[in-house]
Amino acid sequence: MLVEKGRISAFTQTPQADLPIYDYGDAAIIPGLIDLHIHGREGCDVIDCKVSSIETISCSLAEHGVTGFLATTVTTDWQQTLNAMSVIGQAYVQQPSGAQVLGGYSEGLFFSEVHKGAHNQDYFLELSQSHLEAMINAANGSLKVVALAPEKPGANALIKFLTEQGIRVMLGHCDANYEQTQSALEHGACGGVHVFNGMRGIHHRDPGCAGAVLMNDDALVEVIADGVHLHPAILQLIYKLKGPQKIALISDCINAGGLNDGQYKLGKMDVYVEHGVARTASGSLAGSTLTLELAVKNMHQLGSVSLLDAINMASIVPAQFLNIADQVGSLAATKQANFAILDSNFTIQATYVKGQRCFLRSANEG
Numbered sequence: 414m415l416v417e418k419g420r421i422s423a424f425t426q427t428p429q430a431d432l433p434i435y436d437y438g439d440a441a442i443i444p445g446l447i448d449l450h451i452h453g454r455e456g457c458d459v460i461d462c463k464v465s466s467i468e469t470i471s472c473s474l475a476e477h478g479v480t481g482f483l484a485t486t487v488t489t490d491w492q493q494t495l496n497a498m499s500v501i502g503q504a505y506v507q508q509p510s511g512a513q514v515l516g517g518y519s520e521g522l523f524f525s526e527v528h529k530g531a532h533n534q535d536y537f538l539e540l541s542q543s544h545l546e547a548m549i550n551a552a553n554g555s556l557k558v559v560a561l562a563p564e565k566p567g568a569n570a571l572i573k574f575l576t577e578q579g580i581r582v583m584l585g586h587c588d589a590n591y592e593q594t595q596s597a598l599e600h601g602a603c604g605g606v607h608v609f610n611g612m613r614g615i616h617h618r619d620p621g622c623a624g625a626v627l628m629n630d631d632a633l634v635e636v637i638a639d640g641v642h643l644h645p646a647i648l649q650l651i652y653k654l655k656g657p658q659k660i661a662l663i664s665d666c667i668n669a670g671g672l673n674d675g676q677y678k679l680g681k682m683d684v685y686v687e688h689g690v691a692r693t694a695s696g697s698l699a700g701s702t703l704t705l706e707l708a709v710k711n712m713h714q715l716g717s718v719s720l721l722d723a724i725n726m727a728s729i730v731p732a733q734f735l736n737i738a739d740q741v742g743s744l745a746a747t748k749q750a751n752f753a754i755l756d757s758n759f760t761i762q763a764t765y766v767k768g769q770r771c772f773l774r775s776a777n778e779g
């Protein structure tokens with residue numbers, strides 16, 4: 414693969430004499446992974462409202478083959494939410510040195526208590542255009558996705574409003590039934606937030622939000638393939654219903670990612686991590702400590718999906734969702750040279766963003 418001026422220029426058997434050659438032996442070149450939904454890593458969280466936290470997360474993600482991500486917020490007080498949006502906006506302009514900030518993802522505030530997960534309901538707000546406009550303005554063009562509960566009063570009109578602003582709406586942390594979800598999808602909502610987790614599941618007389626996003630051919634579903642959030646049979650079920658084009662593998666990783674078990678904070682919630690699984694005091698799953706290359710491996714092995722499809726679910730599919738597939742998301746001539754080197758042990762050996770190597774595993778590391 415020939416890389417020139419930060420872009421992939423060609424695939425050739427005959428290396429050009431004037432260009433340096435990087436040979437990673439038997440390892441594979443894969444497209445840079447894209448994480449649509451990630452809160453934090455290595456002690457840092459997007460909700461810290463610090464550009465330096467986003468820098469840490471960005472570099473940590475690069476170690477796992479990720480070259481782009483949506484900086485994702487969690488429910489917290491209103492002012493802190495606006496601060497986080499503004500910091501995401503700054504990081505989006507400046508760009509950190511590892512994985513690129515592709516924008517912001519608002520996960521919080523406009524949810525239902527029944528499936529709140531690790532979101533503190535004391536801070537839940539009415540869904541209103543003025544709240545949404547304030548977030549959009551604070552984010553300064555960087556807000557790409559808003560998650561909300563479609564049964565909230567006025568949801569359909571506001572889904573239409575957000576869609577008209579070029580912001581994608583994802584449905585989750587909700588108790589919406591099948592019909593309410595269908596209606597939200599008809600008004601422009603794009604799919605389901607970590608499908609099955611934080612939403613009304615499928616009952617044979619009440620197919621719920623999960624049933625609606627799985628049955629709608631256009632809806633994208635986020636999947637947390639960590640082997641804990643979803644049973645392997647459910648990964649397979651999702652794949653049978655959605656196929657390879659409408660599943661985005663996400664990490665939903667929190668600040669405990671890359672660190673030891675222990676007690677952490679997710680926004681205003683205490684979170685306890687045991688054997689890498691994060692839960693609130695009441696036992697609800699609270700994000701994950703998953704990395705995206707592991708999600709790919711799990712989707713391949715537990716979800717019985719081909720490796721190619723699993724990689725696509727973490728690269729071209731999220732790129733298409735964000736409307737940036739002409740620039741990133743696959744290895745093709747003229748696209749940004751965002752790629753990673755994956756060895757046969759499913760370990761990332763190196764990661765490149767725009768042709769620049771931003772991570773190299775040292776020889777003595779695992």
Ligand SMILES: [Zn+2]
Binds near residue numbers: 520586606607611
């Ligand atoms: Zn969530």
